[in-house]
Amino acid sequence: MFGKNEVLETIDMVEKEHLDIRTVTMGISLLPCIRATAEETAAAVYDRVMQKAEKLVPTAEALSREYGIPIVNKRVSVTPVSLLTAAFPEKSILVGKALDRAAHDLGVDFLGGYSALVHKGTAAYEEIFLRTIPQTLAETERLCASVNVGSSRSGVNMDAIRLMGEVVKETARLTADKNGLGCCKLVVFCNAVEDNPFMAGAFHGVGEADTVVNVGVSGPGVVQHALSFVPDADLTDAAEVVKRTAFKITRAGQLIAREAAKRLGARFGIVDLSLAPTSAQGDSVARILEELGLSVVGSHGTTAALAMLNDAVKKGGVMASSRVGGLSGAFIPVSEDIGMIEAAEAGQISIEKLEAMTAVCSVGLDMIAIPGDTPASTISAMIADEAAIGMVNNKTTAVRVIPVPGKTVGDAVEFGGLLGRAPIMPVHGGDASKFIGRGGLIPAPIHSFKN
């Protein structure tokens, strides 16, 4: 049973502290859709997504009303498209467009899985596929792309990273009229996970069941509020507060995930324990770090505070859910978190500090606007740094940067909606083109050989 204080606490979490289910994401295997031609495959893909996810949006809306917890996004992730189009990679855009049409017709805001897994090597058909990404993102609206370029087990594919620097630049160029918006829908991963419910990096791994429901919870505001009651607690006690709060948030996610899976005739996959911010006031991960005693996020101490936060969220969340997975860490997207936006605008946080923070949390250099004239090799080098952090630390890392065409440091850019706004951040001016030009594979670290 529960008391009236607990009822009111839950209601305050939703109404005053932005507790919500950030996303209910249905993962759908599209392997049964491979046909002899791109046109037939695209038709089969559209039909299968429409059939499997037909009830996703109405079901999520009903759950939201019945349990009194907002479900912000309804999304779909699918088998990496490069696997479906291996026989006709140059026509992959047809499948991408069919998926985009399905997302539109279903009423989901994003559909992820225009993806390739090239962490140990790039096949010829995969290289062609990667080169289709810019045009596909420019000609679709809701489709998201991701590429896995490294893993702790196999090392880092520097040939793929070299190519992805160019792909990011080209994507920005083809969506220049929208400030490089295409790059907001493109993530380059190391150690990508197969059950991530969050965009833009979600895809449905080949090791997954046919149809799965994964849920991502949110609630940075709830954690910040709970910490505001213990302003003088030491960090051990503060970590306990975060753990208890994460437990409650995750339990809400677990309940919604199980019920959604049951009603949709899918398997309950995982609850992702990430704290996902938005650009609204009171929904910021940066503010939690400041609540812990930093005058501004980005100052010395930020990495330590984030490490403590991330660990406490996991410990509370693991206890609350029967299956956890996905990215499970605190997100620090610059444009999507009001505290991060303000710190970046004030010049208080640098890309170098953000990179250090990614060593102790997920997910990487996320939603960072950089000057439009940044060379492709510099973007590749940023990806390589993040991939190295992920590979050596056995964790997921990623890069989602936007080289905004025609803009430079001092300018700002507005992407709209959940994607938020960002000042253009300076990148290091040194030249990495010789290093990136070498290509090859950075070997996996010795501690990856655990067999």
Add this chain to the structure above:
Amino acid sequence: MRAVVTVTGTDRRGIIAKVSALLYERNVNIEDISQTILGGQFAMIMMVEAAENDEDFIALAAALEELGKSIGMSVRVQHAEIFDAMHNV
């Protein structure tokens, strides 16, 4: 199903009467009522037994929300399961 009706806002006359009348009309049984004043804000919590049918439940939620608007308060109904899940190990 077990559900929880909550009413929050500035205290005024007739709140219990209006909410319980609506519940009676919709065949919802009230099992427990408690109320409290928190920082000048009135909060009433009712444990109820509501229809199993999802459509009826959503209709009830909409009717309560509408009633809340007409009396200038927030009125909600939620599955009791959500509170059990969040506050019990």
